[in-house]
Amino acid sequence: xxxxxxxxxxxxxxxxxxxxxxxxxxxxxxxxxxxxxxxxxxxxxxxxxxxxxxxxxxxxxxxxxxxxxxxxxxxxxxxxxxxxxxxxxxxxxxxxxxxxxxxxxxxxxxxxxxxxxxxxxxxxxxxxxxxxxxxxxxxxxxxxxxxxxxxxxxxxxxxxxxxxxxxxxxxxxxxxxxxxxxxxxxxxxxxxxxxxxxxxxxxxxxxxxxxxxxxxxxxxxxxxxxxxxxxxxxxxxxxxxxxxxxxxxxxxxxxxxxxxxxxxxxxxxxxxxxxxxxxxxxxxxxxxxxxxxxxxxxxxxxxxxxxxxxxxxxxxxxxxxxxxxxxxxxxxxxxxxxxxxxxxxxxxxxxxxx
Numbered sequence: 001x002x003x004x005x006x007x008x009x010x011x012x013x014x015x016x017x018x019x020x021x022x023x024x025x026x027x028x029x030x031x032x033x034x035x036x037x038x039x040x041x042x043x044x045x046x047x048x049x050x051x052x053x054x055x056x057x058x059x060x061x062x063x064x065x066x067x068x069x070x071x072x073x074x075x076x077x078x079x080x081x082x083x084x085x086x087x088x089x090x091x092x093x094x095x096x097x098x099x100x101x102x103x104x105x106x107x108x109x110x111x112x113x114x115x116x117x118x119x120x121x122x123x124x125x126x127x128x129x130x131x132x133x134x135x136x137x138x139x140x141x142x143x144x145x146x147x148x149x150x151x152x153x154x155x156x157x158x159x160x161x162x163x164x165x166x167x168x169x170x171x172x173x174x175x176x177x178x179x180x181x182x183x184x185x186x187x188x189x190x191x192x193x194x195x196x197x198x199x200x201x202x203x204x205x206x207x208x209x210x211x212x213x214x215x216x217x218x219x220x221x222x223x224x225x226x227x228x229x230x231x232x233x234x235x236x237x238x239x240x241x242x243x244x245x246x247x248x249x250x251x252x253x254x255x256x257x258x259x260x261x262x263x264x265x266x267x268x269x270x271x272x273x274x275x276x277x278x279x280x281x282x283x284x285x286x287x288x289x290x291x292x293x294x295x296x297x298x299x300x301x302x303x304x305x306x307x308x309x310x311x312x313x314x315x316x317x318x319x320x321x322x323x324x325x326x327x328x329x330x331x332x333x334x335x336x337x338x339x340x341x342x343x344x345x346x347x348x349x350x351x352x353x354x
Contacts, residue, residue: 021153021154021159022153024159024163025152025153025158025159025163026153028040028163028166028167029055030042030043030158030162030163030165030166031043031048031051031052031054031055031141031152031158031162032052032055032056032058032059032060033054033055033058033059033141033149033152034059035059036055036059036060036061037166039170039171040166040167040169040170040171040172041166041169041172041173041174041177042055042166042177043162043165043166044056044177044181044182045181045182046073046094046182046184048162049092049093049094049182050093050135050136050137050138051138051141052181053091053092053093053104053107054107054138054141054142055141056089056090056091057089057091057104057107057108057111057112058107058111060089061087062086062087062088062089062112063086063087063112063113063114063115063116064080064081064084064085064086064087064088064089064114064115064116064117064118065088065089065090065091065104065105065108065114065116065117065118066080066088066089066090066091066092066118066119066120067091067092067101067104067105067117067118067119067120068092068093068096068101068118068119068120068121068122068246069092069093069094069095069096069120069122069125070092070094070095070184070305071120071122071246071304071305071306072090072092072118072120072311073090073092073094073182073183073184074183074184074185074306074307074308074310074311075088075090075118075311075315076179076308076311076312076315077089077090077178077179078178078179079179079312079315080118080315083315083316083318083319084116084118084242084315084318084319085116086115086116088116088118089178090178090181090182091104091105091107091108092182093135094135094182095134095135096125096133096134096135097125097128097132097133097134097135098125098126098128098130098224098228098229099128099129099130099131099132099133099134099224099228100133100134100135100137101119101125101228102227102228103133103137103142105117105232106142107142109232109236114236114239115238115239115240116239116240116241116242117232117239117240117241117242118242118244118318119241119242119243119244120244120246121243121244121245121246121269121272122246123245123265123268123269123272124265125224126220126221126224126225126268126272127220127221128220128224129220129223130220130223130224130226130227130228131227138151138152140152183308185307185308185309185311186308188301188305189301190297190298190299190300190301190307191297191298191300192297192351194300194301194302195249195251195297195300195301195302195303196251196297196303196351197302197303198255198303199251199254199255199258199303199351200258201254201345201346201348201349201350201351202349202350203258203346204346204349205343205346205347206257206258206259206260206346207260208257208260208262208263208339209262209263209264209267210263211263211266211267211332211335211336211339212267212270214274215267215268215270215271215274215328216267216271217268217271217272217275218264218268221268221271221272225272225275229272229275229276230275233276233279233281233282234279236281237280237281238281239281240281240283241276241279241281241282241283242283242285242318243276243282243283243284243285244284244285244286244287244314244318244323245269245284245285245286245287245288246287246288246306247287247288247290247293247294247306247310247314248288248294248303248304248306249294249295249297249299249300249303249304249306250291250294250295250338250341250342250345250354251297251300251303251351252303252304253288253294253338253341253342254342254345254346255303256342257342257345257346258346262338262339262342263339266335266338266339269331269335270328270331270332270335273325273328273331274328277326277327277328283321283324284324284325284326284331285314285317285318285323285324285325286323286325286330286331286334287314287317287323288334288335288338289333289334289335289337289338290323291337291341291354293306293310293313295353295354297351341354
């Protein structure tokens with residue numbers, strides 16, 4: 001065999017091998033970025049969330065989305081369908097910044113006609129720079145550039161782990177996966193032992209930022225609102241945006257109080273409300289001063305994270321338009337409750353019943 005012929009054979013085998021790898025990844029497509037899985041159960045877990053969301057956003061059948069952090073992961077889309085109408089999917093980003101949530105909305109709006117957005121707003125997410133992801137995303141799966149998909153096609157973990165996992169479930173399906181994806185509610189114990197973990201009630205009185213009659217966004221928050229919130233509300237007047245403030249336990253609010261930032265975060269919450277309220281396609285719900293929830297430590301796995309029963313209760317409340325705020329005064333009234341409770345805990349130096 002001549003050298004030239006050997007070189008051609010080697011090159012041909014190499015090209016064939018690469019083509020087979022690309023074909024295998026594109027055909028199985030464990031993260032569903034090219035087509036929705038129909039012959040196996042896709043590996044959608046909290047560990048694959050940032051990869052799986054790309055495929056869910058691109059290839060699933062939906063007209064409504066859940067956006068937010070782990071505070072939104074225990075929603076059940078089928079329940080949201082029944083209560084709010086439409087067909088929901090979760091595009092939650094655990095611990096995400098406002099920029100991370102922008103990435104998910106970009107993909108949803110560019111690939112679907114989105115009728116409704118249910119958005120859980122964590123005030124701390126506004127403190128990140130407006131173009132900074134708190135959670136790094138595989139951008140090559142989120143853009144329209146086919147060439148950088150090489151990072152997907154020749155990913156060792158995809159080839160060695162996720163494709164075999166998909167093939168192991170060949171012929172199976174999970175009709176509940178749309179609801180159960182990313183849910184963690186049943187994985188952790190609840191109660192005072194866990195909800196009060198790392199909360200020091202003995203710090204005494206801590207000076208806080210006083211309430212402002214007309215609260216203003218900080219420069220950081222202003223940039224987030226300007227670039228990561230308002231463009232969607234303004235450019236999609238046909239879409240209903242349901243923003244809600246999640247009901248962390250009072251222990252979490254006291255942690256902010258102890259760090260001296262409770263006043264700051266409440267001010268940013270009020271200022272964000274002022275920025276969003278003028279838009280007719282926006283509704284805002286504030287669950288943070290619902291004392292029946294935020295003082296029931298059996299609903300919490302830590303100071304901030306609540307169980308799926310709270311997500312179910314919020315979904316029902318939103319459908320009935322309970323806890324909706326329509327003015328700055330509504331939010332300030334709720335925030336005054338949180339301030340009084342934090343003061344009471346500081347004075348007591350321990351957890352107390354309200």
